[in-house]
Amino acid sequence: VLLALTYKKLVDRDFRVLAVIEREMPRYEYVPIEVIERRLRMPSSHVAMSLQKLNQLKLVRRRLGDYTGYRLTYMGLDVLALHSLVERGILHALGDKLGVGKESDVYSGLTPGGERVIVKFHRVGRTSFQKIVRVRHYAAERPYSSWLQLAKLAGQREFRALEELYRVGALVPKPLGYSRHAVVTEYIEGVELYVYKDAMEPESMLRDIMETLRKAYVEVGIVHGDLSEYNILVVIEDDKERPYIIDWPQYVEKEHPSAEQLLRRDVEYVARFFRKRYRVDVDTEKLIRYVKGE
Ligand code: ADP
Ligand code: MN
Structure with missing residues (x-):
């Protein structure tokens, strides 16, 4: 699977670069390279190499022009979520893609204990962030990266709903964890x-x-x-x-x-x-x- 293969090519430094871009995304359409460098304590040549690699792997998108900047792609967000799920011991491996919906991509996966799980990546408004300009004063209410915020919100909502439903004994898949827009649940063999x-x-x-x-x-x-x-x-x-x-x-x-x-x-x-x-x-x-x- 492309996503799993891409994930395996990344080292700690790449995840740090991605995380900085993610954090700054609400404030910029494309996060300026100077901002990325300032937020990271690593040599700018390392940042440049990492950005080059991330761009080739299509985890970020580069903007050239009056300034050079980067933003996350959905795949970039996916690998950040996977990284967090793996680090926290919720997920061990990603398997086949089971389906592509309008609003999600669903994969099978394995926990560290070998149980089969579902990883659902929410996709919201894949194309709703076009002609946006830089603004500072109301960044909090009107984030540029609305797709990012909405996808994360969908992940959080689904996980929390499942937690409460599962707790009261409703017939729903057991929720195992989530990160950002990715929700991990028990695999329902049906x-x-x-x-x-x-x-x-x-x-x-x-x-x-x-x-x-x-x-x-x-x-x-x-x-x-x-x-x-x-x-x-x-x-x-x-x-x-x-x-x-x-x-x-x-x-x-x-x-x-x-x-x-x-x-x-x-x-x-x-x-x-x-x-x-x-x-x-x-x-x-x-x-x-x-x-x-x-
Ligand atoms: P969406 O319809 O928004 O894309 P769903 O949550 O309905 O997302 O998941 C899409 C498909 O993935 C489902 O129709 C089902 O086939 C499969 N799927 C989702 N969750 C599970 C699960 N816990 N166990 C097994 N299959 C699942
Ligand atoms: Mn559905």
Whole structure:
């Protein structure tokens, strides 16, 4: 895999250079080379060599012109996150890419103990940082690198939501750690509900899905907001089908003005799926009341 191979080519110095660029990114469209040098205690020839290498590996992008500057690419952010996860003993190796979504890249991975895990790199607004100029006074409210901030926020949100959901016993992958935009969870050895054709007990699966939504709403206080047969993984454990709900970064709190509408949509999607594929007779209103704990 490109990402894993690229990661292996880096030495401590390269990670330090990347980290400085990351830290300065909210203040600059491209972080000026003078700023990078000033923040690092290493000879400027070393900084230059490292930047050259990082640029070739496409971990940073160079801007030439009235000043020379650098910014991180998504791959640059990926290797910083990997570095932190490895240093903290959360991750040992990165495996195959399992999927590319609009909003994420998902890889398999291994922990130091040899357990199989998922590493999900959030991708938000891949192209939303064009024509931006340098500003100092409101850097905190209007960061240039909005894609960076948004991707990190998505990672943090998903990890924290999973932590709380897992704690109350909802059927979600166990969260193992995160760094920046990368979230590591347990690997669910299952298939998406939409490809799972011959359910043994569809009614029971539907009930379990509603129970997870109810725990999310009543005990954690959140609504998934993007639920469908694509975000449910079915696993067979002890001869029983267990539906795990994944993909939580867009959740909303139940006090949010759209919460009611999103909850309704989540429940309706799932109900419609079970009605169509399995002819399950469902009363959507009753399910919604159940999920809300009424
Ligand atoms: P997105 O849809 O935003 O790209 P998801 O969290 O839904 O992100 O993950 C994308 C795909 O990766 C899922 O449809 C599933 O096939 C796989 N996947 C995600 N998390 C896990 C997991 N914990 N275990 C196994 N497969 C997973
Ligand atoms: Mn998804």
